[in-house]
Structure formats: structure tokens, C-alpha cells
Amino acid sequence: MHELSLSSAIVNTVVRHAAGRPVTVVYLRVGALRQVVPDSLDFYFEFVARGTVCEGARLEHELIPARLRCRGCGHEWSIEIPAFRCPECAGSDVEIAAGNEFEVESIEVGPPAAAWGDRPEGDLGEETQCIAPR
Amino acid sequence: MHRTKVRIVEDALDANNTIASANRTDFDRAGVRVVNFMSAPGAGKTTLLERVVADLPGVRVGVLEGDVEGSIDADRLAGLHVPVTQLNTSAGFGGECHLDANMVRSAIPALPLEEIDLLLVENVGNLVCPAEFRIGEDARVMVCAVTEGEDKPLKYPLMFRACELVIVNKIDLLPHLDFDLEKLLYNIDAVHPDVETIVLSARTGQGIEAWREWLLRTAAREEAIA
Numbered sequence: 001m002h003e004l005s006l007s008s009a010i011v012n013t014v015v016r017h018a019a020g021r022p023v024t025v026v027y028l029r030v031g032a033l034r035q036v037v038p039d040s041l042d043f044y045f046e047f048v049a050r051g052t053v054c055e056g057a058r059l060e061h062e063l064i065p066a067r068l069r070c071r072g073c074g075h076e077w078s079i080e081i082p083a084f085r086c087p088e089c090a091g092s093d094v095e096i097a098a099g100n101e102f103e104v105e106s107i108e109v110g111p112p113a114a115a116w117g118d119r120p121e122g123d124l125g126e127e128t129q130c131i132a133p134r
Numbered sequence: 135m136h137r138t139k140v141r142i143v144e145d146a147l148d149a150n151n152t153i154a155s156a157n158r159t160d161f162d163r164a165g166v167r168v169v170n171f172m173s174a175p176g177a178g179k180t181t182l183l184e185r186v187v188a189d190l191p192g193v194r195v196g197v198l199e200g201d202v203e204g205s206i207d208a209d210r211l212a213g214l215h216v217p218v219t220q221l222n223t224s225a226g227f228g229g230e231c232h233l234d235a236n237m238v239r240s241a242i243p244a245l246p247l248e249e250i251d252l253l254l255v256e257n258v259g260n261l262v263c264p265a266e267f268r269i270g271e272d273a274r275v276m277v278c279a280v281t282e283g284e285d286k287p288l289k290y291p292l293m294f295r296a297c298e299l300v301i302v303n304k305i306d307l308l309p310h311l312d313f314d315l316e317k318l319l320y321n322i323d324a325v326h327p328d329v330e331t332i333v334l335s336a337r338t339g340q341g342i343e344a345w346r347e348w349l350l351r352t353a354a355r356e357e358a359i360a
Contacts (some may be wrong), residue, residue, distance in 0.1 A: 009150065017140060018140075035291070101145075108139050
């Protein structure tokens with residue numbers, strides 16, 4: 001059910017970066033620990049995107065498997081079930097090495113509606129600057 | 135149509151986290167510690183507040199009540215002579231199922247920050263979405279009632295991890311339930327190793343002292359723990 005809230009967060013993030021250009025694809029990186037149901041996210045996204053530059057855009061999910069690392073003994077492992085104690089030393093000081101992502105990795109945008117037709121069909125350029133590096 | 139790929143690499147919740155930081159700055163400036171209080175509907179959040187808010191010596195308490203609709207919880211707390219501010223989420227998309235940083239930000243002008251030391255924010259009853267949205271709190275508490283079943287930490291690990299204290303409530307009902315308290319505590323530890331837990335009954339008052347002491351400790355903290 002949190003997919004509705006998360007869809008709103010995605011749309012808000014994308015709208016900020018799209019600068020008025022119509023969005024065709026949104027590429028997401030979603031960690032396994034975020035418990036996101038892809039179909040459910042697609043469903044709510046379509047709904048929340050209406051009336052914004054994201055209307056009609058497609059979501060592409062990249063699922064990131066969960067990996068944990070024990071700060072105590074250095075052991076690193078992947079998990080399928082939520083068990084966060086280190087299986088080697090039983091330590092509790094465990095960090096999430098991967099699997100907690102919920103990132104908008106990139107978007108694909110067309111030209112602003114007024115400028116359509118300026119470029120030939122299918123020309124997929126690339127903006128190289130990273131707008132909000134982390 | 136010419137299409138451009140724009141690299142963004144931004145956590146979709148960053149915008150919320152930025153506003154949460156602004157809230158935290160405002161709370162810090164006023165010297166107010168903030169606790170975000172979360173649980174499933176009916177786990178006993180309001181009763182746990184009723185039990186302690188009027189009885190924290192030396193700490194002036196305020197309550198921010200988050201509900202989709204109405205002011206039933208705020209009305210319940212009104213008799214306790216602490217300032218209660220109601221925040222309804224129904225203005226959102228069909229009634230938001232959680233508080234986010236922006237909703238709390240909109241409530242700040244209505245909060246008597248100069249008159250309180252500790253703000254208890256009762257989130258909307260929901261075991262899922264509140265875990266995703268920081269609001270500018272210093273600590274997060276989640277309440278889990280024994281009527282909910284021992285498996286809940288395994289089903290809602292996000293919520294059980296997004297807190298610094300887990301309260302296990304309604305233990306007065308244990309004689310009437312097929313409930314294994316040890317198993318619940320084991321599951322909580324599996325999902326969130328070493329998280330602080332308090333086992334209590336808001337109804338009978340058993341264990342309430344530990345909850346009161348936790349709040350007093352949190353109100354006295356120099357630094358946030360969340």
C-alpha cells in the first residue's frame with residue numbers, strides 16, 4: 001500500500017528535474033528491502049502521474065538485491081528473509097551495503113511541447129551533467 | 135520525437151528528507167525534542183499518551199495529533215491540560231495514510247513551541263507508509279500490540295527498523311491469547327537487533343514507568359538518537 005505514497009514521491013522528484021519536458025520513461029533503482037511491489041507501483045504511478053509531465057510515462061525498475069555487512073567481524077552476506085543479525089558472530093552492528101535504494105536513476109524526456117519537431121524521430125541524445133549527485 | 139536521457143540519481147524521498155531537516159532545525163532552535171509515534175490502527179498510541187503526558191515532571195509536553203479525519207484523539211487528550219494540535223491529512227490525495235515532513239511543516243505555526251520541551255507526534259495508524267517519511271523527529275517509537283501476532287516484525291520489517299524504541303502493548307491480554315511473547319521479542323531482534331523494547335499494558339499501567347522514564351530521558355537528551 002505504500003506504493004501510492006512512493007509514486008507521489010517519484011512524480012515529485014521527476015517533475016522537478018524534467019523542467020517542463022514530457023517524460024517518456026522513468027528509470028528506478030529499488031532495493032529489495034524497500035518492499036516495493038512493482039505492479040502496484042506501476043498502477044499507482046499511472047494514476048498519480050495524470051496531469052503532470054509524467055503522464056503516460058513508463059516505469060523501469062531495477063531491483064537491487066539486499067546485502068548486509070557486519071561492522072564487527074566484516075562478514076558480508078545477502079538476505080532473502082528479514083534477519084539482520086550477523087550469522088557469523090551474532091553481532092548487531094550491521095549495515096545495509098545494498099538493498100535500501102529507492103532512487104530515480106534517470107529519466108527520458110522529449111522536447112518541450114512547443115519545440116516538438118525540431119529534431120529527427122528517434123534521436124536519443126544524452127545530457128551528461130548529473131543534476132543531483134550523491 | 136527527439137528524446138533525451140537525463141541522469142538524476144536522487145533518492146525519491148530526498149525532498150521529504152530536506153523538509154524534515156528544516157523542521158528539525160526549527161525544533162532545535164526552540165529547544166523542543168520531537169518523538170514520532172507510530173503503530174497500526176488500534177495498537178494503543180493514544181492511550182499510551184493519555185497515560186503519561188500529564189505526568190512528566192519538569193517536562194512541558196505538547197501533542198500533535200495526525201489523523202486522516204476528525205479530532206477524536208485530540209478530544210480525548212484535551213482534558214489532560216497539555217496543548218494538543220490537530221493535523222488532518224484528508225486534504226491530501228484521498229486522505230494521506232501517514233504524516234510527511236511537509237504536513238508537519240504546515241503545522242509548525244500552530245504549535246506552541248515556546249511553551250513546550252517535548253512534542254509527541256501521533257502519526258496516522260498504519261504499519262507501512264509512516265516508516266518511509268521522516269518528519270524532523272529526534273526519535274521514533276513504534277507500538278505493537280500482542281493482539282497483532284508474533285509474526286508482525288517479519289511482515290513489516292521497514293516499520294520495525296524505522297524506530298529507536300519498540301513498545302509491546304496490551305500484555306494484560308496475554309492470558310486470553312495464544313500468543314508467544316518470547317517469539318515476538320525474538321522476531322523483533324531478528325529484524326532490528328538490539329533495538330530498545332518496553333513491554334507494558336497501557337490499560338493496567340504495568341510497565342508504564344519504563345515508558346515514562348524513556349520519555350524523560352529523551353526530553354533531556356542533548357542530541358537526537360534518530
